[in-house]
Amino acid sequence: MKTTYLTLSLSTVLLLGIYSCKKGESSATDYTGYQATDSASAMTSDSISSAASMNVKDKQFIKTADINMGVKDVYHATISIEKSVQQMGGFVTQSNLRSNVVSEDTYNTSDQEAMLIKKYQTENTMQVRVPTEKLGEFLTSVNNDKLFLNSRSIHAEDVTANIRYAELEEKRNQKTSENIGKISSNKDKVILDDQNKSEGNLQKLTSMNRADRLTYSTVDIYIKEPKLRVAEIAITNTNSIDNKYRYNFIYDAKDGFVYGFYLIQKIIVTLINIWPLLLIASALIYFLRKRKISIPEQTSKE
Incomplete structure (x- = not known):
């Protein structure tokens, strides 16, 4: 057991x-x-x-991004994006914030006051430049403001070969400048030297623009509120004001009397200006009447 x-x-x-x-x-x-x-x-x-933070050995990329998204409040999202850009050492090159009015109605609330009701939708088109090494961090911060992401594209252009070609062109330009310096001074040498310097300046400008695009990435941002907003604006009741001053009998009667008086003066002045014509017309009328009187007298005698 x-x-x-x-x-x-x-x-x-x-x-x-x-x-x-x-x-x-x-x-x-x-x-x-x-x-x-x-x-x-x-x-x-x-x-x-x-994709924005991608780094490849011995490769250089010009990175750009395009974002289209809906946000709760466009104005606050814009302020947040601009603040993030500034904190990361970037800058804003374009910000076009606008409110598209869908409808606008006025409702009278009293004899003196009225209410203007506007239904609108706010959107903003922005372009910012941020340091390339912080592009990924910036896109993450922008993503925090979204309600719905419509689209986002990130493009990395490999410009390694272009940079090497620019270096070779710079060397060629320097060699050409040395060869031109060996030519005896004449008119052709001046023209060649001017053309070579112009080509060198264009190469430097291209290199500067490329370096700027490598240092700062361009981000195009379009943000929009998904629903309509309503604005209530207190205004004056214009209908009552129009009715109040539309007709004033005493003022209109006085104005009509003054207008009639000035009209008589204008008529008199006009008659004075055409007195020669009146004199000629009076003389013609006198002679015609006298002739009509003389003709019946001769007829009666016969």
């Missing part, structure tokens, strides 16, 4: 040990799964800027 009891006790202890081991393995598996999920989330977050 005692042997049977000892056997059952040992069996129970073994089963509990196995269960504990299983539970520990399960907990470890769950923890590992949680770590994998957390790492996946981090990778998803980092993937926002992975």
